[in-house]
Amino acid sequence: MTRTPQSDRRGGQTGRREFLALSGALGLASLAGCLDQLPGSGPKRIDGDAVADVASDEAPEIAETLPVDIGASFVAEQREIAREKLDSVPAPFDETQIPNGVIRERVNGEYEAAREAIRTSSDAGTAYERLDRATRARTSAHEVQLAWRSVEEDATVDDLRESRAAVADDVDALASRWEYVGDDPVRAAIVHAEVEREIRGARNWLSFRERELEYAAEQPLDFADVAVDIERARTSVAVASYYFDQFRGDLAREENQRERFETARNALRERIRTRGESLPDESEDPTSLVNRDVGRTAGVIALDDILRNARWRTEDRGDERDPPSLASATPTAAKTLVYLRAFEALRERIEDGDDVAVEEVEDVSELRTDAVDAISAARESDRNRLVVDALLPRFARELRWIDDRLSRSAADVPVDSAEWDASGYVVVAETCRAVAPVSTEVASVLREATDP
Known part of the structure; x- marks a missing residue:
């Protein structure tokens, strides 16, 4: 534009x-x-109602998936666990059951959240999305159940200690039998990255200190907080075990992918290091990021945003600090490459003469349309679908958050404010445009990787 x-x-x-x-x-x-x-000379403003109308337009639905057969029975099992927990308590609670208003409001809120998650876990969406809602229902229901048991003095801190020890044993048992097997390195990397994420999550949920248990002994809400962390860990173990078993049982042949993952990780890190060297330093004046005289437009603001993400990711080595992470290194690198590619593309676009600016409502509409078109193009890409499907939701869902901000615009909006918010559409457009080519690059690295 x-x-x-x-x-x-x-x-x-x-x-x-x-x-x-x-x-x-x-x-x-x-x-x-x-x-x-001077009279009538203040900052230029545009019609906020019209901006809100732009943000209310339809957006592409990007489903979250995992290349594993997630059976309806497993989702139903998580849902049933949640129902049983809710059925074990007399919720919603009144002031005679829980006199403390703060505690009562919090527990009743979790009760309603669990019921809603149970309902939506059987609605439309992918099996992966339904399972996510069902497990959220399970953990919310557990928080309600344990908060009530704490109020009734029917659960103790010693119970929590025993539960944590048992779940920690389950995590260790899973980690000891899990292997980086697969018959296709791309699919294997995506699935094992998800298993790693669940295992890391379980260990993190169990990492609370003794001090938190001491607080839990005195306060039902603190008790519920610790209890739900343990339940989240227990749920993560169940889900990771299910993913691994389903994936392994579906393999045409078992090949150990560990060395291939190591080679791919090293190759992707080298690409990121090389490309990251050309990134400019962050600046208080983002207009200095382009070799052209241009103001602080939506495009320049977006360029600065993308640069910050790119620099942070090129400097971060979080996957080394928090194992297991070998398979996760691939999607992590892919996201970094998306930001690197998006930065170069947007900078070139601005330097070639496109200000990517907002002066009126039509400009906001054009930027949003561009973002929607970029999401749709990535969604319809017919190459390296597994990587695209793993990456795209992360970048595409930003559109909804920007829509939500702009939909609450006041009746009269300063152009500078609209430009700042609309810069998010530019970030979405450029990152989503980078998803397909980066997916091709990452899939090639994985498939061409040999032993280190």
Whole structure:
């Protein structure tokens, strides 16, 4: 979207920027500080209701998936566990059951959240999404159950200690039997990365300190917090075990992928290191990121946002600090490569003359349309679908968050404010455009990897 000069857009009238430049040339720079105080000369504003209408348009639905057969019976099992927990308590609670209003409100809120998650876990969506809702229902229901048991003094801190020890044993048992097997390195990397995520999550949920147990002994909400962390860990173990067993049982042949994953990880890190060396330093003035005289437009703001993500990711080595992480190194690298590619593409776009600016509602609409088109194009890509499906939701879902912000716009919105929010659409467009080519690159690295 190449912006035309203000003078052209306004039928030959001199814009504010041009007027300030002219007044400086005439020795009238002192006038500039007074312009915003003149009648009718304040910051330019646009129709917030129209902006909100733009943000209410339909957006592509991007499903979250995992290349594993997730049976309806397993989802139903998690849902039934949640129901049984809720059925064991007299919720929703009244003031005679839980006199403390803060505790009562919190527990009743979790009760409603669990019921809603149970309901939506049988609705439309992918099996992966339904399972996610069912497990959230399970953990919320457990929090309600244990909070009530704490109020009734029917559960103790010693019970929590025993539960934590038992779940920790389950995590260790899973880790000892789990192997990096697979018959296709791309599918294997995606599935094993998810198993790793669940195992790391379980260990993190169990990492609370003795001090937290001491607090739990005195306060039902603290008790429920610790109890639900243990239940989250227990659920993560159940899900990771299920994923691994389903994946392994579906293999045409078993090949150990560990060395291939190591080779791919090292190759992707080297690519990231090389490309990251060309990134400019972050700057307080994002307009300095492009070799062109341009203002702080939506495009420049987006460029700065993408740069910060790219630099943070090129410098981060979190996958080394928190094992298991060997398979996770591939999707982590892929996300970094998306930001690196998006930064270069957007910088080139601006330097080639596209300001990517917002001056009126139509500009916001164009930026959103561009983002929607980029999401749709990535979703419809017919190559390396497994990697695309793993990456795209992470970047595409940002659209909904930006829509939500803009849908709450006031009736009269400063252009600067609209431009700042609309810059998010630019980030979505450029990152989603990078998903397909990065997916091709990452899949090739995995398939071409040999022993280190």
